[in-house]
Every structure is written in C-alpha cells, then in structure tokens.
Amino acid sequence: MGDAKTVRVPARDLPVPSYLSPIAQTILANPSYDGGPAAFPDQDDREGWRAHIRMAEAGLMPMLQQISPSSPAEVIERDLDGLCVFDVTPEDLPAGSGGVVLDLHGGGLFLCGGELCRLMAIGIATRLKTKVWSPDYRMPPDHPYPAALDDAMTAYRALLEQYDPSRIVVHGASAGGNLAAALILRARDEGLAMPAGAILQTPEADLTESGDSFHVNLGVDPGLAPLMPVNLLYANGHDLTDPYLSPLFGDFTKGFPPTILTTGTRDLFLSNTVRMHRALRAADIPAELHVVEAAGHGNFSGAPEGDEIDKEIRHFLESVLSQKTVTGGEGS
Amino acid sequence: MGDAKTVRVPARDLPVPSYLSPIAQTILANPSYDGGPAAFPDQDDREGWRAHIRMAEAGLMPMLQQISPSSPAEVIERDLDGLCVFDVTPEDLPAGSGGVVLDLHGGGLFLCGGELCRLMAIGIATRLKTKVWSPDYRMPPDHPYPAALDDAMTAYRALLEQYDPSRIVVHGASAGGNLAAALILRARDEGLAMPAGAILQTPEADLTESGDSFHVNLGVDPGLAPLMPVNLLYANGHDLTDPYLSPLFGDFTKGFPPTILTTGTRDLFLSNTVRMHRALRAADIPAELHVVEAAGHGNFSGAPEGDEIDKEIRHFLESVLSQKTVTGGEGS
Numbered sequence: 089m090g091d092a093k094t095v096r097v098p099a100r101d102l103p104v105p106s107y108l109s110p111i112a113q114t115i116l117a118n119p120s121y122d123g124g125p126a127a128f129p130d131q132d133d134r135e136g137w138r139a140h141i142r143m144a145e146a147g148l149m150p151m152l153q154q155i156s157p158s159s160p161a162e163v164i165e166r167d168l169d170g171l172c173v174f175d176v177t178p179e180d181l182p183a184g185s186g187g188v189v190l191d192l193h194g195g196g197l198f199l200c201g202g203e204l205c206r207l208m209a210i211g212i213a214t215r216l217k218t219k220v221w222s223p224d225y226r227m228p229p230d231h232p233y234p235a236a237l238d239d240a241m242t243a244y245r246a247l248l249e250q251y252d253p254s255r256i257v258v259h260g261a262s263a264g265g266n267l268a269a270a271l272i273l274r275a276r277d278e279g280l281a282m283p284a285g286a287i288l289q290t291p292e293a294d295l296t297e298s299g300d301s302f303h304v305n306l307g308v309d310p311g312l313a314p315l316m317p318v319n320l321l322y323a324n325g326h327d328l329t330d331p332y333l334s335p336l337f338g339d340f341t342k343g344f345p346p347t348i349l350t351t352g353t354r355d356l357f358l359s360n361t362v363r364m365h366r367a368l369r370a371a372d373i374p375a376e377l378h379v380v381e382a383a384g385h386g387n388f389s390g391a392p393e394g395d396e397i398d399k400e401i402r403h404f405l406e407s408v409l410s411q412k413t414v415t416g417g418e419g420s
Numbered sequence: 421m422g423d424a425k426t427v428r429v430p431a432r433d434l435p436v437p438s439y440l441s442p443i444a445q446t447i448l449a450n451p452s453y454d455g456g457p458a459a460f461p462d463q464d465d466r467e468g469w470r471a472h473i474r475m476a477e478a479g480l481m482p483m484l485q486q487i488s489p490s491s492p493a494e495v496i497e498r499d500l501d502g503l504c505v506f507d508v509t510p511e512d513l514p515a516g517s518g519g520v521v522l523d524l525h526g527g528g529l530f531l532c533g534g535e536l537c538r539l540m541a542i543g544i545a546t547r548l549k550t551k552v553w554s555p556d557y558r559m560p561p562d563h564p565y566p567a568a569l570d571d572a573m574t575a576y577r578a579l580l581e582q583y584d585p586s587r588i589v590v591h592g593a594s595a596g597g598n599l600a601a602a603l604i605l606r607a608r609d610e611g612l613a614m615p616a617g618a619i620l621q622t623p624e625a626d627l628t629e630s631g632d633s634f635h636v637n638l639g640v641d642p643g644l645a646p647l648m649p650v651n652l653l654y655a656n657g658h659d660l661t662d663p664y665l666s667p668l669f670g671d672f673t674k675g676f677p678p679t680i681l682t683t684g685t686r687d688l689f690l691s692n693t694v695r696m697h698r699a700l701r702a703a704d705i706p707a708e709l710h711v712v713e714a715a716g717h718g719n720f721s722g723a724p725e726g727d728e729i730d731k732e733i734r735h736f737l738e739s740v741l742s743q744k745t746v747t748g749g750e751g752s
Binding site: 094097099101103116119299305306354365369370376381 | 426427431448455642690697712713
C-alpha cells in the first residue's frame with residue numbers, strides 16, 4: 089500500500105450545531121482561519137519572524153487579558169539561573185492539595201512567552217485549582233530546539249528538589265503538550281523520576297504533521313492552521329521524527345505516567361491526540377481520552393463545554409495525586 | 421445563537437495515511453459511499469424496502485462469510501417464545517469467565533437478521549473471548565419500533581433468570597449500540613437490575629442525526645451514508661428524540677452502568693459517540709472512549725487497528741466482570 093491514492097471530498101457548508109453553548113457557537117461562527125495558505129516569514133528571516141511574533145502576540149494579549157481568572161492567585165516570579173518561572177498559587181487552593189502542575193505553555197513553540205505565559209499560567213492554576221509552575225522557556229528564532237526543552241528540564245529538576253515526584257503532574261496544551269510529553273521522555277531517558285501524571289490537551293505530538301486530521305479538519309477547525317514553517321524553525325535542522333521533537337514517535341513501553349488527553353472533533357490536532365492516546369494504550373499506559381463535540385483546537389476553553397473538560401482534568405489530578413503518599417519534602 | 425450561520429469548507433483530496441496497516445489503507449482507498457444522496461424506497465413502499473433489504477444483505481453476506489472466526493464456537497439457537505437467540509460459546513473460552521455478553525446486532529435497525537446475525541454473533545464471541553447471546557430481533561418494514569427493543573428486553577429478562585446482573589454486559593455496534601443503550605434505559609425505567617457494563621461501538625445514539633460529524637465526515641467516512649429514511653421507517657411515527665429511540669437524549673443521572681465507547685476520526689457517527697461519552701460523563705458514569713485514527717464507521721474491524729480496540733474491550737470486560745462476585749445462579 090502506501091500509494092498516492094486519495095479520496096475526493098466535495099465542498100460543503102458546515103452548520104454551527106444549535107445544541108452547543110452560545111459561546112461555542114460564536115467560536116464556530118467566526119472562524120479566524122479558513123483553510124487557505126498561511127503566511128510565515130522565510131526560515132532565515134529572523135527579523136521577519138520577530139515581527140510576526142510581535143504581531144501575533146499583540147493579537148493574543150487582549151484576549152488573554154479579558155479572561156478574568158475565576159479566582160485570585162498569588163504569582164511569584166522565580167529565577168532559575170536566568171530562567172523565569174511563574175509560580176502561581178490560587179487563593180482558594182483546597183487544603184491538603186499538596187500537588188504542583190508543571191505547565192508548559194502553548195503558542196506553537198514560538199509564541200506566548202513573558203506576560204502571555206504569566207496570564208495563561210494564572211488561568212490554568214485557577215481553572216484546575218492547583219499550584220502551577222510555568223517556565224517562560226526560550227523560543228525561536230533566537231533559541232530553537234533544544235532550548236525550550238532544556239528549560240523545561242531545568243524547571244522539572246528544580247521541582248524535584250522541592251516535591252516528591254508523586255506530587256508533580258506535567259501539563260501542556262498544544263505546543264505545550266509537545267514539550268510536556270517530550271520532557272517526560274527525556275527525563276525518563278536521563279534517569280529522573282517520573283511525574284505522577286501527564287495532562288496533554290490537544291497536544292502537538294507530531295511536528296511532521298502526518299495525521300489524517302491535518303487534511304480532514306483543514307478549514308474545519310475554526311482557528312488553527314498547519315504550522316510546518318514554524319516546526320522547521322523550531323527544529324533548526326534536527327530530525328522532526330526525533331521523539332524529543334515529536335513525542336508521538338517515542339517508545340512508551342519504557343515508561344510513561346498515567347495520562348489524560350483532550351481534543352475536539354473539529355480539532356486540526358484531533359489525529360495528534362488520538363494517535364498519542366493509542367500509542368500510550370498500546371504500551372499499556374493508563375490513558376484516558378476526552379473529545380469535545382464540534383470543538384476545534386482549544387476545546388471550547390471558556391465555554392461550558394470546556395468547563396466539563398476542566399472538571400475531567402481536576403478529577404484526573406485528584407486521582408493521580410492520591411496514588412501515593414508524599415515521601416519527600418514539600419516546598420512552598 | 422442557533423442562527424443559520426454556516427462555514428464553507430472547500431473540496432479537498434484526502435490522502436490515505438501511509439502509517440496505517442495495509443488492511444486499513446485498503447478500506448480507505450476503496451470507499452463504498454461518496455457522500456452523495458443515498459437512495460432508499462418511499463416510506464410506504466414495503467415491497468420496495470424488502471427488496472432493498474434483500475439486496476443489501478446479499479452484498480453483506482459474502483463479506484461476513486469470508487471472515488473466519490478466530491476460533492471455533494458452539495452455537496445454540498434458543499427459542500424465547502418465538503424470538504430466536506443465538507447462544508454462542510467459543511471453544512477457547514477462558515476458565516472461570518462466567519460472564520455473558522448480550523449483543524444487539526448492527527445493520528441500521530433494518531438489516532442483518534437471521535444468518536447475518538448468527539455470523540456476527542460468532543465474530544464477537546470469538547474476538548472478545550466471551551459467551552454471547554444475540555437475539556435475532558424483529559425489524560421494519562413489518563416490525564417497526566418498539567418491536568426490536570421489545571425483543572431485546574425479552575432476551576435481557578431471560579438472561580436475568582440465568583445470570584446475576586453483575587455477570588451480564590450489553591454490547592452493540594452501530595444500530596446495535598442504539599438498541600443496547602435504549603435497552604439499558606428501558607430496563608432501568610422498568611425497575612430491572614442494571615447489567616455490569618455497556619459496550620457501545622460507534623453507536624447510532626441519535627436517530628435525529630444532529631451531530632456535527634454528519635456534516636464534517638459526510639463522504640469522509642468510506643462506508644456510511646446518513647440513514648434518516650431508515651430511521652423514520654424504524655420510528656414509525658414515534659418521536660425520534662424519545663430516549664428509547666435516541667438514547668443520547670436519556671437522563672443518565674438516574675443510572676447507567678460503566679461504559680466503553682469506540683469510534684474513528686472519519687466515522688460518520690463520531691459525534692454520536694463522543695456526545696454519548698460526554699453525556700455519560702456529565703452524569704458521572706464511568707465511561708472510557710477510544711478513537712481509531714482515520715477509521716470510519718466500523719473502526720477498522722479486522723485490521724490490526726481494530727484488534728487493538730478488541731483488546732481494550734476485553735480489558736473492559738474483565739474489569740467490569742471482576743467488580744462483584746456472582747451472587748445468583750449461573751446457567752449454561
């Protein structure tokens with residue numbers, strides 16, 4: 089097999105399902121991406137990439153700023169030898185919840201550092217009702233692979249000095265899901281203790297973009313374009329199929345913690361997510377999958393449909409953090 | 421919201437993913453349905469429906485006959501006051517596996533009775549390594565709703581006389597998933613004991629066909645067409661939103677057993693399946709979801725990708741059947 093056989097699918101008009109929440113309907117009715125060619129700078133045009141990033145982040149900032157966190161949170165900026173980590177503690181943190189989530193932020197592996205990282209960390213901490221560490225990891229064009237993963241490792245090593253690994257859960261959405269899974273594979277390969285669990289939300293598990301949904305959901309996902317130029321910028325010549333760049337291709341039989349994965353039926357990363365789920369299950373890793381009806385990349389975050397997923401993740405967090413008692417020190 | 425806003429998706433060529441098994445690639449490369457209008461007889465044309473059914477079943481028979489069961493099985497034809505039930509026991513049934521699967525066969529609620537039902541029951545029993553009861557339930561045009569569900573209830577009541585409910589798991593694929601879920605809702609409403617679990621494979625949970633994948637995966641699914649004319653024939657004037665006809669709309673807070681659900685990313689019933697999963701989870705019912713990459717309706721059954729799903733279902737069966745010890749009699 090493996091021939092060039094394709095199946096032609098005619099154009100169609102997709103109605104916005106009337107049974108979705110009003111917020112979810114609004115998201116689908118106002119797509120920001122139509123499936124056409126997305127414009128990115130040339131690979132070597134560093135100033136072009138910097139300008140692209142500035143413009144994209146300027147567009148994202150007001151969206152993140154207008155999302156009021158569901159509760160107040162204290163944010164400490166930790167300095168790990170030059171790596172800034174946002175250490176977020178929600179004020180309404182339940183007593184006795186001595187876990188911490190290491191969050192790797194999303195943004196295509198090239199966006200959402202600094203203030204955007206801080207805002208997203210607050211959002212995750214308050215939605216999931218957990219303490220969060222979110223490293224403001226380095227990114228291209230100036231810091232391609234392996235800088236971001238190195239920084240994630242730095243943060244994980246620092247957490248291991250303060251927490252028993254059974255109290256640590258790694259979280260990542262989108263590009264953060266790539267880094268979260270890659271971090272766990274690399275930590276395992278380097279002999280570090282495994283965290284208690286992994287939360288992979290619509291993870292960018294495959295930088296080669298080989299999944300079927302890159303075709304089926306192209307332009308069906310209301311917001312996400314293929315990102316190959318960005319992936320190549322990030323990889324900086326490294327093999328995209330290396331499991332540290334595309335964790336989907338990792339060997340999970342060597343160990344991986346219990347994992348929860350989330351996606352939507354219109355998600356461009358639907359295949360990334362379900363293939364990652366199947367790869368984990370093929371290695372007998374406990375892994376649960378949640379798919380949001382009609383949601384694109386982002387799982388209707390902020391809508392009631394997204395709140396349901398947050399509830400599943402909180403349930404998962406409670407479950408994996410209750411598996412073992414704390415044996416090591418537990419820092420502030 | 422709820423306005424008529426639609427999103428236009430252009431025509432596209434879907435490649436057959438090269439990382440799929442050869443069998444799965446062959447299935448995708450040879451679609452039997454292209455997304456165009458499917459021809460069905462007029463609602464009142466009973467002879468037309470009978471001819472349609474004969475032709476469709478004649479096409480299905482050789483496919484089922486050529487699938488050799490993975491192991492021999494003994495088949496007893498039980499007669500429950502005129503309802504034939506195929507009682508299938510695989511010869512390699514593991515010792516001590518005292519459970520039974522009540523299977524409601526697929527076939528759009530109008531196909532696959534008789535010999536086709538018998539062959540499918542053998543297939544399920546040998547693949548899942550379990551004893552199976554499969555009622556050859558009545559179907560339209562001569563026996564519309566509620567005949568099939570009545571027959572399913574007859575079989576379930578008969579099983580309850582021989583097995584503790586903790587040893588019974590209800591299974592259905594496609595239309596059988598509709599009947600399996602509807603049976604459980606009706607049994608619950610009538611005060612019968614709940615089975616230990618439910619296996620819903622790409623279930624036809626919503627006869628109104630409101631799900632988003634009825635649009636997104638139209639012609640993307642290589643084999644399944646929308647079935648509204650059949651649904652109306654089956655309903656025979658009954659409200660399609662009645663939970664006994666569309667179990668997706670049931671109230672699961674009143675009780676439902678642990679459930680495993682399976683589908684594929686190209687499945688026309690992807691939305692049926694993930695919405696059913698979310699409805700169960702919203703009611704805090706233990707429910708796990710497995711989605712096969714690029715699979716249409718049928719989950720690549722017979723391919724290695726389908727074998728993985730069978731393994732998940734066997735795992736689920738072992739799990740729910742180990743929850744309680746047998747308290748009642750356990751028949752042959």
